[in-house]
Amino acid sequence: MSQLPDRLPTIVGQPHPIVQPAEVELYGERRVAYVQSMENPNQSVAIDARLLQPPAVYQPRDLTPQPLIDPLAQRLLAGGVGGGALAAGVGYGFGQAVGALAAGGPVLLLAILAALVTAGRGGSRQGDTYNITNNNRLWGKTTNNL
Template sequence: MDRTTPQQPFAAPVLHGPDGTPYYLTPTPPLTAPPALYHPAAPAPVAHGPALTPTAVYQPTPPPATNPVPARDPWPARLLAGGVALGAGGLGIGYAVQAVAAAAGSVGGLAALGVGAYALAKTTGGGRGGGGQGAVNVHVNVTNRNR
């Protein structure tokens, strides 16, 4: 393939009737006008209103002369909100303490297993002293005086 000249695919022009119906190979309906290339109509121009020019600068409304006093203090709502917050805080602290206790229990259990394994490895099953540091010499002297 020759790469010096770019190859563009050739698209055959499609003929269209006056109403925009495409005719590809064989026209099936009889043509009422000679076929021509179809060019869609240009979009209709968008009608914009008159150009707006600012005539006045809008300022924010000034605050009222006196601040209105609420009809009543919503103290029950504040108490309820405070109680809910305290309850949620108590639950959170309870869960945190429970998690710390569970972690401490598991660490303590692992430490106890380690101490037990160390004690079993460093001692023998009994005897006098020595702590499992070698063989024990046993001397047995039996005399029968009833002979």
């Protein structure tokens, strides 16, 4: 009588391990790859294909043309130039307005004084007429007679 049980015990609730199918290697079958010999580059040497590493897979390059300057940098630069032009225009206009106000002060003062002087004379007055005789001679000698 054998000491071994007829069937293996199973544990309820646990699944059986899933066995993944593996590649079957047949006896005598050998995959060969030919590579360049290290000693003589004109000869090829047969090696087992499983020893070769798979070729590296490269991602395709993006060949779309790229701008010379970053678009964000272009926007920032344009904003800076536009802001500078705006500031220059506002500064120029403000300077013109202040200059006009500054020049208007003395002119306004002179206009007020002229109005006061003419009002103090009694309104409009007829001016006096003077006849002046101007005699010019040689070497720049000038005589004025009233």
